[in-house]
Amino acid sequence: MRKPAFSAWPTWPAALCPGIVAAVVITACDALLGESVGLLALYAVCPALTACCASPRRVAVCGAFAMVLCAAVAAYDDLLFTRRGLVALGSVFLVSVASAVAAHARVQQEQRAAQQRRISEFVQGVILAPVPGDTGPAAIAASYLSATEDARIGGDFYEVVPVRGGVRVLIGDVQGKGLNAVRTASVTLSAFRLSAHDAVDLDGVAFSISCALHRRGVEEQFVTAILAELDDAGRLTMLSFGHPPPLIVRAGGGHELAHPPSPAMPFGLEWLDPDPPEPTRVDLAAGDRVLLYTDGLAEARDAEDAFYPLVQRVSLLRGESLDDCLVELRRDVDDHTSAGVDDDSALMLLEYREREETDDAGNRPLLPLQLDGHRHGPRDRSCSVCSVQDCPLVR
DSSP states (O other): OOOOOOOSSOOHHHHHHHHHHHHHHHHHHHHHHOGGGOOGGGGGHHHHHHTTTSOHHHHHHHHHHHHHHHHHHHHHTTOTTSHHHHHHHHHHHHHHHHHHHHHHHHHHHHHHHHHHHHHHHHHHHHHSOOOOSBOSSEEEEEEEEOSSTTOOOOSEEEEEEEETTEEEEEEEEESSOSHHHHHHHHHHHHHHHHHTTTOSSHHHHHHHHHHHHHHHTOOSOOEEEEEEEEETTOEEEEEEESOOOOEEEOTTSOEEEOOOSBOBOOBTOGGGOOOOOBOEEEEOOTTOEEEEEOHHHHTOBOTTOOBOOTGGGGGGGOSSOHHHHHHHHHHHHHHHHSSOOSSOEEEEEEEEOOOOOOOGGGTOOOSSOOOTTOOOOGGGGTGGGOOOSSOTTOO
């Protein structure tokens, strides 16, 4: 569904209400208190109030209305052609002009902000495409929240790729913020989308992502990530690259954090430790759920600098709808932080749905696809023509 176009201008009653109400109140007070109080100059407040929420034309209308009332009250008090009356009228006129100019600048800024939001939403649709809700062995819901006001995209990302016999997912966080982080996230997602369909295993997907980042020449920037693969039989395999551990929520009531036996360095820092990560393997039963998240959730703090207690809030992830679970989790994090999050965060919630295993006769072979024991090596990945010199991935 297309969203309604953004409008920086409220409706007529809402836009004129502050100035008109102020003018009426000033008029009533002058009638009750008399001319000795000297309220004529207060009419200058009316267009200034209206400038906060209206277009320049509407501010001018409100200023003219205030001047008419000011002149009428001055005439009633026999002050129209006195110094006091002329000064009041001049003040209302000058403030009206200044308020109209300020309203023009505000409206232009609102229109620029609206255009930036539309561009951000378009870019988000390209970088963070909607995840498929049902991928065969899993129902999936995802959520992204930027810590920057009015922003729609950042350095956190996720992706889901259905493959033969299962599904492969990626969630990650780029170090840093701004456009460089967005570009790095885009490179990472592109590499995952291209390799997830045909890589023999998750090691091959990880290698493709590393190659893409090194070919791009990412400087002083790294990417933490979780690569996961869930097959039809409920076998969940995960590779951790310096990322927070997933939370396994058992349908029977238990839960645990899936800490990796040997995590790898984040993408982009392979030169510090070239050893690949050891996979984490978890068997899921029907109804079990897996929460993948970035450090924007894990490191959310309250006023006393205490981290968000995710494990203690596991009950929020047991609702009927996966999307509703993520909404409740977001709301609880907001309540915990009170002042709002200060880092982007991405969430992905998977629920395993048991399916029957089939063989080639049933046209659903299971992951991973075996190619006579062959595994891709550096030569198969076009290393001979790659532009990266002294690549840390070739061993």
